[in-house]
Amino acid sequence: xxxxxxxxxxxxxxxxxxxxxxxxxAAMNSRxxxxxxxxxxxxxxxxxxxxxxARASAPAxxxxxxxxxxxxxxxxxxxxxxxxxxxxxxxxxxxxxxAVSDQAQLGAKRQRASLSLTGVTLPGLGRFLEAWRxxxxxxxxxxxxxxxxxSAAATAPAEGGDLPLRALVRxxxxxxxxxxxxx
Numbered sequence: 001x002x003x004x005x006x007x008x009x010x011x012x013x014x015x016x017x018x019x020x021x022x023x024x025x026a027a028m029n030s031r032x033x034x035x036x037x038x039x040x041x042x043x044x045x046x047x048x049x050x051x052x053x054a055r056a057s058a059p060a061x062x063x064x065x066x067x068x069x070x071x072x073x074x075x076x077x078x079x080x081x082x083x084x085x086x087x088x089x090x091x092x093x094x095x096x097x098x099a100v101s102d103q104a105q106l107g108a109k110r111q112r113a114s115l116s117l118t119g120v121t122l123p124g125l126g127r128f129l130e131a132w133r134x135x136x137x138x139x140x141x142x143x144x145x146x147x148x149x150x151s152a153a154a155t156a157p158a159e160g161g162d163l164p165l166r167a168l169v170r171x172x173x174x175x176x177x178x179x180x181x182x183x
Contacts, residue, residue, distance in 0.1 A: 071113055078135050082127040091116040107177045114170045121162035143170045
C-alpha cells in the first residue's frame with residue numbers, strides 16, 4: 001500500500017508535466033499576441049486622443065445640423081404656430097450657400113437669409129421670434145430692424161393698442177457639410 005501512494009504522486013506529476021508541455025506553446029503564443037495587441041493599442045492611443053481633443057475644441061456650430069427643410073416652408077410653419085397670418089410675411093430672400101473661408105478645410109458652410117414681416121405688433125413679433133428659436137435651432141437670428149408700418153392701414157392700433165410694425169429679420173446658419181443625405 002505504501003508503494004502505490006508514491007506511484008500515484010509520480011503519475012500525477014508526470015501527467016501534469018505532460019499537460020504543461022502540451023499547453024505551454026499555446027500559452028506562449030497567446031502571450032506574444034497579447035503583447036503585440038497592447039503595443040498596437042498604445043500606438044493608436046495618441047491619434048485617438050488627438051481626435052478627441054479636436055472634437056472638443058471644435059466650435060459649437062460644427063455640431064449643428066444642416067437646415068435641410070425649405071426655408072419658406074419653415075417660415076410659414078412658424079408664422080402659423082405663432083398666430084400670425086401668412087400675409088405678415090412680405091418678403092423672404094435666401095442667399096446662396098457659401099464656404100466659411102477660415103474653416104473651409106472642415107467643409108464649413110454658411111447660409112444667410114432675410115425676411116420681412118409687415119403689420120405685426122411687438123407681442124406678435126416676440127411670439128414669432130420665440131417660435132422660430134424653438135422650431136429652427138440651426139438658424140440664428142443675427143439682426144432685427146424694427147420700424148413703424150407706413151401704410152394707410154397702419155393708422156389704427158392693433159391688438160392691445162399696439163401699432164403695427166415692420167420687421168426685417170436677418171438669419172444665418174453655420175454647419176459642416178458632411179455630404180450626407182437629406183432628412
